[in-house]
Every structure is written in structure tokens, then in C-alpha cells.
Amino acid sequence: MISKAQHADVLVVGAGPAGMAAAIAAATHGCRVLVLDDNAAAGGQIWRKGIADRSESKVRDSKQAALRAAFRASGAELLPGRRVVDAPRQGILRTVVDTPAGPIAESFAWDRLILATGARERFLPFPGWTLPGVVGAGGLQALVKGGYPIAGKRVVVAGTGPLLLAVAAHLRHDGATVVSIAEQAALRQLVPFAASMWSHPAKLKQGTRYRRALAGVPYRIGWWPVAVEKASSGILVRLTNGKRTVDEPCDLLACGFHLVPNTELAELVGCKLNGDVVEVNEQQHTTVAGIFCAGEPTGIAGLDAALVQGEIAGLAAAGHTEQLSSLSRMRAKECAFGQRLNAAFRLRSEVTLLSAPDTIVCRCEDVTFSRLQGHSSWTEAKLQTRCGMGPCQGRICGPAVQSLFGWRAASVRPPIFPVPISAFGNNDSDSLEEVNAFQETQ
Amino acid sequence: MPEGATATKTVMIWINGSAWNVPEGSVVGAAMLAAGEPCRKSVSGEPRTALCGMGVCFECRAVIDGVSQQRTCQLVCRDGMHVDTQS
Numbered sequence: 001m002i003s004k005a006q007h008a009d010v011l012v013v014g015a016g017p018a019g020m021a022a023a024i025a026a027a028t029h030g031c032r033v034l035v036l037d038d039n040a041a042a043g044g045q046i047w048r049k050g051i052a053d054r055s056e057s058k059v060r061d062s063k064q065a066a067l068r069a070a071f072r073a074s075g076a077e078l079l080p081g082r083r084v085v086d087a088p089r090q091g092i093l094r095t096v097v098d099t100p101a102g103p104i105a106e107s108f109a110w111d112r113l114i115l116a117t118g119a120r121e122r123f124l125p126f127p128g129w130t131l132p133g134v135v136g137a138g139g140l141q142a143l144v145k146g147g148y149p150i151a152g153k154r155v156v157v158a159g160t161g162p163l164l165l166a167v168a169a170h171l172r173h174d175g176a177t178v179v180s181i182a183e184q185a186a187l188r189q190l191v192p193f194a195a196s197m198w199s200h201p202a203k204l205k206q207g208t209r210y211r212r213a214l215a216g217v218p219y220r221i222g223w224w225p226v227a228v229e230k231a232s233s234g235i236l237v238r239l240t241n242g243k244r245t246v247d248e249p250c251d252l253l254a255c256g257f258h259l260v261p262n263t264e265l266a267e268l269v270g271c272k273l274n275g276d277v278v279e280v281n282e283q284q285h286t287t288v289a290g291i292f293c294a295g296e297p298t299g300i301a302g303l304d305a306a307l308v309q310g311e312i313a314g315l316a317a318a319g320h321t322e323q324l325s326s327l328s329r330m331r332a333k334e335c336a337f338g339q340r341l342n343a344a345f346r347l348r349s350e351v352t353l354l355s356a357p358d359t360i361v362c363r364c365e366d367v368t369f370s371r372l373q374g375h376s377s378w379t380e381a382k383l384q385t386r387c388g389m390g391p392c393q394g395r396i397c398g399p400a401v402q403s404l405f406g407w408r409a410a411s412v413r414p415p416i417f418p419v420p421i422s423a424f425g426n427n428d429s430d431s432l433e434e435v436n437a438f439q440e441t442q
Numbered sequence: 443m444p445e446g447a448t449a450t451k452t453v454m455i456w457i458n459g460s461a462w463n464v465p466e467g468s469v470v471g472a473a474m475l476a477a478g479e480p481c482r483k484s485v486s487g488e489p490r491t492a493l494c495g496m497g498v499c500f501e502c503r504a505v506i507d508g509v510s511q512q513r514t515c516q517l518v519c520r521d522g523m524h525v526d527t528q529s
Contacts, residue, residue, distance in 0.1 A: 038497055038516070045496055051467035083497075102509075120498045132480060132491040142495030142515065146469025148476055363493070363501060366486040391500040391511070396493070418500075418511075 005092060008034035010317045011110035012076070013084055013093070013265060016044020017303055018295025018310035019116030020067055023076035025314025026114075033076035034108060036095055038083045042071060044118055045138060046303060050145035067307070082106070085415035087269045096423045103423035112290045112317040115266050115278070116310060119296035121163075121256035122399045124347075125361045125369065126354035128228030129255070133235045137167045137256035144174055151175030154250040156237045158182035158225040160345045161258035162207070162302075169213040171254070178217045179250050182239045184224035184257070185345050193344035200337060203304075224351050228253055242350060258345050260399045261297040267412040282328060283321065284313035292317055301338025308334055352403045361404070362397040364390020369404075378407035391418045453521040464519050471495070471502040471515035474525065481514055482528040489527075504528050 010026040012019045015037035027033040035042070041049055047064050071078075082095040085105075093108045121136045128134065135143065137159060144150045154177045157168040168178045183190075197204040211219075220239065227238045234251040263271075266278045272287040273279060277299045284292045292313040295306035308330045315323050355361065357370035367387040375381035378388070378401060387401065388394030388409065393416065394401075398409040451466040457477045464473045471492040474481050480489030481502045492502035497516040505526040506512040514525070 040516075040518070051465055051469075120494060120496065123493065123499075130484070130488055130490065132475075132478075132489055135475075135492065136494050136499075139493055139495035143469065143472040143475060143492060146472040146495070146515070147465050147467065147519075148469075148472035360484075360488075363484065363490070363499070366484050366488070391503070392498065396499045420511075 005107035005109045006034060007109045008032055008111070010034075010112045010114060010314070011036070011093065011108055012114045012116060012314075013037075014044065014116035014118055014295070015039070015042035015078055015080070016116060016118050016295065016306065017046065017067065018118070018306035018313075019044070019114070020071045021307045021310030022114045022116055022292075022294055022314035022317070024067070024070045024074045025311045025320075026112075026318045027074035027076040027314075029315070029318035029320050031112075031318050033074070035076055035078045036082040036084060036093070036108065037078065037080050040080050042068070042078055042080070045142065048142055048145050051147045063303075083417045084265055085417050085419050087265075087414070096417070096419055103420050105419075105423045110290075112292065113269070114284075114310075114313045114317055115269075115271075115286075115291065115293040115297060116295050116306075116313075117262040117265055117297050119259040119261050119300055120395060122258055122260045122403070123255070123396055124159075124257050124351055124354065124400055124403060125359050126226055126228070127356050127359050128235075130360050130363055131228055131230060131235060133251065134228055134253045134255060137163055137254040139256070140252060140254040141167045141170055144171065153177070153252055154179050154234065155252045155254055156180050156182070156225075156239070156248050156250045157254045158184075158223075158237070158239065159255045159257045160184045160224075160347065160351075161256070162341070162345070163256060163259070165207065165210040165214065165219075167254055168217065169210040172213060172217070178214065179248050180218045180220060180239065180246075181214070182220045182223040182225060184348055184351050185221065186348065187221050189344050189346070190221060193340055196340055199333070200304075203302075203337075224348070224354075225253065225255060226354055257347060257351065258342075259296065259300045261300060262395075263297050264393075264395070264412050264416045266291075266293055266297055268414060268416055282312075282331070283316040283324060284309055285316060299335065299338050300342055301334055302341065305331075305334035305338055347403060355404065361400055362387040362390065364388075364392050364397070367397075372401065372405065375405075379410045381405075381407065382410070393417075453519050453523075455519045455521070455523040455525055457525045458527055466519075468519045469515055470504070470506065470517045470519055470523070470525055471513075473519055474502070474504065474514060480527050 009031040010033045012023045012035040086094040223241045229236045237248045278293040278297045294309035294313040355369035359369045365386040367385045452463040481504045490501045492515045493499045502514040
């Protein structure tokens with residue numbers, strides 16, 4: 001089928017807090033704004049709705065409720081269930097949406113593009129991490145919101161980052177027994193971070209609330225998971241602090257090592273990275289004309305940074321730069337918070353050395369640690385072992401391999417998500433050419 | 443509805459041939475984890491379940507109504523849906 005590309009003055013990718021804030025700012029300044037998101041609803045990962053609170057009226061968090069209301073009133077149009085797979089030419093993004101009749105490809109033309117693609121969890125391999133029962137920390141929270149019955153389940157929460165406490169508090173609230181929380185960061189890193197929080201009273205208050213909700217749960221600072229085994233009932237998680245080990249019997253291990261910015265789309269459209277994050281100026285403008293980026297892809301800094309960066313990007317994309325100076329102080333403050341956050345939760349070397357020779361590193365292709373050893377680069381390892389060539393396209397093993405071996409993933413190629421060829425049906429010949437290109441890369 | 447049951451609506455889905463009642467709106471990947479059924483078998487035959495829960499890792503791929511490679515963490519259960527472990 002032939003379909004005409006929809007046009008947006010401002011096209012936003014990602015309907016999390018940054019994307020919503022960007023869309024509101026641009027739409028309320030008269031732009032036609034379309035917002036694409038892979039998920040079924042707006043809110044991103046942080047504001048993912050549970051099956052018990054589908055209705056808008058049940059949103060208790062006032063910041064979230066206000067942003068959702070402003071988003072609905074803004075005139076920005078949300079197009080959910082769309083994953084962006086390609087940017088066939090300047091000014092066009094191509095998406096795939098699953099419908100009851102099968103996947104369908106669509107095109108979107110933009111004058112300005114705002115990338116608010118968020119972040120994912122960093123996973124590090126250790127023996128047993130591929131066993132059922134080992135889930136991401138945010139991953140388990142998402143599954144619980146999606147109806148997984150967590151009540152009565154024994155859960156160990158391990159890894160690093162502020163997400164661990166938030167997840168543990170939510171799981172306990174939903175009836176889980178949180179057996180233990182293991183935070184790999186050393187106390188000497190966390191103390192200065194905690195001490196700096198006086199300048200962020202709202203965040204401090206939230207952290208205190210989580211700690212209070214977790215009263216009685218061991219919070220092991222400077223501990224990390226080393227192995228998981230199947231047990232007669234559930235799993236056995238081995239934790240260590242480098243001197244002592246404890247074995248925690250449980251049903252689930254919720255494990256994640258802070259966050260990794262989703263930069264694949266930014267890379268695909270030619271934006272320059274600065275290290276692992278998308279390079280932007282004070283107006284969230286990337287190195288490519290007309291393309292802005294906001295929130296976690298520009299550096300992991302959390303919700304408040306995402307909101308202010310999103311608003312700045314939306315205003316800048318709408319051409320209303322005169323309002324930006326009032327936001328720049330808050331932007332600087334939140335970016336500085338992000339830097340302290342990432343320093344506090346940086347990985348200790350021990351957690352990058354947990355793999356046994358037979359530990360799987362690439363879960364899509366079951367590539368073991370020993371098969372990766374001896375290679376000199378990501379590209380070489382990929383060609384020799386198929387590491388990173390499965391459907392996740394290196395999103396999971398890429399950051400792991402970078403932590404383990406120091407290899408940086410090679411450049412991004414379309415499609416940036418696997419695409420069933422049927423999605424393109426009988427599109428025009430132009431598309432057919434690109435379909436062939438897709439087949440080559442699969 | 444059995445006595446004492448709450449008013450939560452449920453839908454019935456088939457997971458590897460067994461019928462399961464799940465709360466309406468449940469995500470397929472969550473239902474599979476609860477049922478103790480793997481989403482897929484890895485290339486070396488390991489059972490796998492959802493890891494990231496947000497559509498990125500592709501560990502939760504399963505066969506939905508005969509269509510393979512579906513990310514079950516991004517998919518809501520529909521009444522009568524057939525879900526099978528992908529091997």
C-alpha cells in the first residue's frame with residue numbers, strides 16, 4: 001500500500017518526561033507537533049502506568065499529573081506503538097507499527113526533530129545472569145506494572161544506581177518481600193553525593209521516603225552480585241563485598257547497573273556524540289541543523305533534567321529562544337546533579353570481572369566470555385562471534401562489552417530495530433530499494 | 443466469578459497449551475513469567491524470560507497466535523490469545 005508521509009513542524013521521538021515537556025512547549029507556541037513512542041501510552045519508563053491505574057484520575061504524583069494534563073491540552077498528537085527504524089533521507093523518519101493485520105511501515109516528515117529517546121538499564125554479565133528469575137531492576141518494575149503478581153515473592157535487588165531503591169520500595173509496596181538490596185558503589189563515593197543533596201530538597205525528600213519505605217531491609221552498600229544458581233525453590237543469589245559472601249535464597253533477582261543513554265537514533269541521523277552521550281548546546285541543539293536532543297541521551301541526569309531540557313528543546317524548536325534564559329540556571333543545576341550522580345554510581349572494576357569463561361555475554365547469539373577474549377575490537381569480535389548481531393543489535397551486550405573490554409560499539413546502521421519485511425507491503429519502488437538494503441543487514 | 447473474587451476483570455489466554463486467567467490489561471511477558479513458562483529458547487537451548495521489560499533486549503520474544511518474534515513485554519493479553527515459547 002502507498003501511504004503519504006505525515007508532516008510535523010516539530011516531530012518528537014519519545015513520550016517520556018523530556019518528550020512530553022518538549023511537545024507541550026512547541027505545541028503551545030503554535031507548532032504542529034507529532035510525538036512518536038514505542039510504548040502504548042505516554043509517560044516513558046519512569047511514568048509507566050500499571051494495569052491498576054490506567055485512568056488518568058488515579059495519577060497521584062502531582063508533577064506527573066500536571067504534565068499529563070498539559071500534554072493533553074497542548075494539541076500535540078501522540079502516535080503510540082511506533083518504533084523508529086530508519087531515517088531514509090534528511091527530514092524523514094520511518095516507523096513500524098504493529099496492527100492486528102500485521103506490521104505497517106509509516107513515514108513522518110519533519111521541519112525540526114526532537115530526540116527524547118530516554119535510557120535503558122546497563123546489564124553486566126555474571127554466572128547465572130541468563131537464568132529465568134533474573135530480571136532488570138526497572139525491568140521487574142515494568143513487569144509488575146504489567147500485571148506480574150509480585151505479592152509474596154522474595155526479591156533481591158542488586159546492581160547500582162538510585163533506581164534500585166525506587167524499585168525496591170515499589171516492589172515492597174506491592175507485597176514483595178525484599179530480601180536484600182546490594183549497591184555496588186562504595187560508601188566513600190555515596191557520602192559526598194548524599195551530602196550534596198541539600199541543594200535538591202525534593203530529591204532528598206524522595207530518597208528519604210524510599211529509605212523509610214524500606215525500613216528493616218538490609219541495604220548493603222559496597223556489595224554486588226557474583227553468581228546466581230537454580231535452587232530447589234527459586235534461585236540462590238551470591239552477593240559479595242570482596243571480603244565476605246552471602247547466599248540469598250529468593251524467587252527473583254532484580255538487577256541493573258545504572259543507565260545507558262539511548263543514542264542509536266541520534267547516531268543514525270548523524271548527531272555527534274561526546275563520549276557516550278549526544279552532544280548538545282545550551283539550547284539542546286545537536287550538531288545537526290534542526291535536530292534537538294533532550295533528557296537522558298544527553299547524559300543521565302534524571303527526571304528534573306529531562307523536564308527542563310525538554311522544555312528548552314521545545315521552545316528552541318518553536319523559535320522562542322527569548323524565554324530560554326530563565327531556564328538555563330535550572331538546566332545547569334540539573335546537569336551538575338547528573339555529573340555527581342554518575343560519579344557516585346560509577347562502576348567498580350570488580351563488577352566488570354565477574355564473567356566465567358562460559359558466561360554468556362551476548363544473550364541474542366549466546367556468545368560466551370571466552371569467545372570474546374583475544375579479540376581487539378568490537379568490529380572484529382562481532383564479525384568472528386556474531387556478538388551484537390542479534391535482534392537487540394548490541395543494545396544489551398554493547399554496554400557490557402564496553403565495560404568488560406573497553407570496546408566502543410561500531411557505527412549504527414539502519415534499521416535500528418528489526419523490521420519484518422512484510423511491514424513494507426507493496427510500497428513505492430523507492431521503499432523497495434530500501435527493503436532490499438534491510439534484508440542485507442539482517 | 444468465584445466467591446470472594448474481586449471485581450478485577452480477567453481475560454483467558456493459552457500459554458503453551460494451558461489456559462490462564464490474567465487481569466485485563468496484563469502484559470504477555472508478565473503473564474509468562476507468572477506462569478513459569480519461558481518466552482523463548484536461546485540459540486543454545488537455554489530458557490529465557492523478559493529482562494528489560496521495555497522492548498529493548500528482545501529476550502521476551504515468543505510466538506503469538508502463530509506469529510513468531512513478538513516482543514511479549516510490549517504486548518497486552520487479549521482474550522483467547524495463544525502464546526507459545528519460541529524455539
